[in-house]
Amino acid sequence: MTRFSGWNRYPVVDQPLHAARDRRDVLSFSTAGTGRVARGNGRSYGDAAIGVSETLSTLKLDRMKSFDAASGLLTAEAGVLLADIIATFLPRGFFPRVVPGTRFITLGGAIASDVHGKNHHHDGAFGNHVQDLLIVTPCGELVRASRSENAELFRATIGGQGLTGTIIEATLRLMPVETGWIRQRTIAASDLGEAMRTLEENDGATYSVAWIDCLARGAHLGRSLVFLGEHAKVEELEGGAPDKRFPKVAPPLLGVPFDFPSLALNKLSVRLFNEFYYRWGARRVGGPFQVDIDPYFFPLDGISNWNRIYGHRGFVQHQCVIPTERAASVLAEMLERITHWGSASFLAVLKKFGAASDGLLSFPQPGYTLALDFPMRPGLLEFLEELDKCVMEAGGRLYLAKDARQSQATFEAGYAQTVGVFRSLRQALDPVSHVKSRLAERLGL
Ligand SMILES: Cc1cc2nc3c(=O)[nH]c(=O)nc-3n(C[C@H](O)[C@H](O)[C@H](O)COP(=O)(O)OP(=O)(O)OC[C@H]3O[C@@H](n4cnc5c(N)ncnc54)[C@H](O)[C@@H]3O)c2cc1C
Numbered sequence: 001m002t003r004f005s006g007w008n009r010y011p012v013v014d015q016p017l018h019a020a021r022d023r024r025d026v027l028s029f030s031t032a033g034t035g036r037v038a039r040g041n042g043r044s045y046g047d048a049a050i051g052v053s054e055t056l057s058t059l060k061l062d063r064m065k066s067f068d069a070a071s072g073l074l075t076a077e078a079g080v081l082l083a084d085i086i087a088t089f090l091p092r093g094f095f096p097r098v099v100p101g102t103r104f105i106t107l108g109g110a111i112a113s114d115v116h117g118k119n120h121h122h123d124g125a126f127g128n129h130v131q132d133l134l135i136v137t138p139c140g141e142l143v144r145a146s147r148s149e150n151a152e153l154f155r156a157t158i159g160g161q162g163l164t165g166t167i168i169e170a171t172l173r174l175m176p177v178e179t180g181w182i183r184q185r186t187i188a189a190s191d192l193g194e195a196m197r198t199l200e201e202n203d204g205a206t207y208s209v210a211w212i213d214c215l216a217r218g219a220h221l222g223r224s225l226v227f228l229g230e231h232a233k234v235e236e237l238e239g240g241a242p243d244k245r246f247p248k249v250a251p252p253l254l255g256v257p258f259d260f261p262s263l264a265l266n267k268l269s270v271r272l273f274n275e276f277y278y279r280w281g282a283r284r285v286g287g288p289f290q291v292d293i294d295p296y297f298f299p300l301d302g303i304s305n306w307n308r309i310y311g312h313r314g315f316v317q318h319q320c321v322i323p324t325e326r327a328a329s330v331l332a333e334m335l336e337r338i339t340h341w342g343s344a345s346f347l348a349v350l351k352k353f354g355a356a357s358d359g360l361l362s363f364p365q366p367g368y369t370l371a372l373d374f375p376m377r378p379g380l381l382e383f384l385e386e387l388d389k390c391v392m393e394a395g396g397r398l399y400l401a402k403d404a405r406q407s408q409a410t411f412e413a414g415y416a417q418t419v420g421v422f423r424s425l426r427q428a429l430d431p432v433s434h435v436k437s438r439l440a441e442r443l444g445l
Helices: 021-033 080-092 108-113 151-157 190-203 266-284 293-295 308-309 324-340 380-395 408-414 419-429 438-443
Strands: 002-005 014-015 017-020 034-040 053-056 064-068 073-077 094-096 130-134 142-146 165-174 181-189 206-213 224-232 286-292 315-322 348-353 367-375
Touching: 017 021, 017 419, 021 034, 021 053, 021 130, 021 165, 064 080, 064 266, 080 094, 080 108, 094 367, 108 165, 130 151, 142 151, 151 419, 181 190, 181 266, 181 293, 190 224, 190 324, 190 348, 224 266, 286 293, 315 380, 324 367, 324 380, 367 380, 380 408, 408 438
Parallel strands: 017 053, 034 053
Antiparallel strands: 002 014, 064 073, 073 165, 094 165, 130 142, 130 165, 181 224, 181 286, 206 224, 206 348, 315 367, 348 367
């Protein structure tokens, strides 16, 4: 038995956690029992990467198999970390088209959650850049899937949270970049409306994201720092000696050596942090400033085990997307409710999404996505149901990779257009539920 959880440390389970060494292990694991699911690097928040009875780690499937510099096509096993792809290919002038807020995720996890980055409004989600997949289906068949071969399985696997079988290999397209630097501009927005207008007006920026001080109230509700970014070209490098084109990726500088006491993150400490961060950021408004890729895309990766800051009870993330026409009023209402509630979100991030993704259960749809982290405490789950109601009434949905607690009804309302097709496909692929995660059980998938 192993004790493990998602990154947010809620829920925690004790169950067998096997490690696949090669594809034969995946094949034999798949059919040897029921209620099992694949796991990548455990960076999802919740119970998506926890089997009902047993879980299979894919981290040892970590070989990169081929790369074609002319097309940017990389074929790699599913357990390869994005961090390793970046460390290997950035110095050669290639970068993944889509990266989330951490580089410590596997290729399989990126595909199964169809992760999005700060450029969704431009480039869509991770799955848009995946060419084909090699999957071990729940009944133990090895199947290749792409947009032209087993297309339905492909669509269901992108964003399918591991429920269509275990991805063992994928081919994705990396994009050429001239340098490993980002030219960042920072804009301070005094309230939510201004933050959304800023994102809208800068739709042409490749990357954009707003950090919200979600404790600001009244006229300043939703005050934010908006960060825009572009890949720097060689001629734009400041003091750019050619050997500085690709900065070294540094290992995390700091670690959190123990679980913080639950009281450490209270409304006062969160308020102080938000106040400090806003004032510090507001002093650096302007730009473009040259920053390297790591702090721009992966600021939290600088502190290993930062999830321990929330204490042993862990935390819950609530990430929703609200359709564009309702976003301003509904997000304002959600922020109001949070400021009036007895706790606070330590981190609140707002992004604009572009067109919906291909995947049947992919999260992104046109609108605004707001991600909030709350320390686990009595009353939190009930409060989050209030936020869920706001999301449901606005025709929005919650992100499965960040979900530990939504109800089946909330899920079905959010994914109403595709959940039926997904269920039928799963029923045909896996009538006896060889594959089933805790998330799938909770949401009736
Ligand atoms: C600091 C931080 C920032 C983040 N920022 C973002 C962000 O900006 N955007 C975003 O979209 N997400 C973000 N995430 C979430 C994260 O990118 C996703 O949860 C991702 O899926 C985690 O990958 P993983 O390898 O850790 O997979 P796990 O968490 O282990 O698993 C996630 C899902 O993938 C499935 N899976 C994993 N491997 C396979 C496989 N080989 N075959 C089939 N299914 C598999 C699992 O069953 C599970 O359903 C962030 C997470 C953290 C910790």
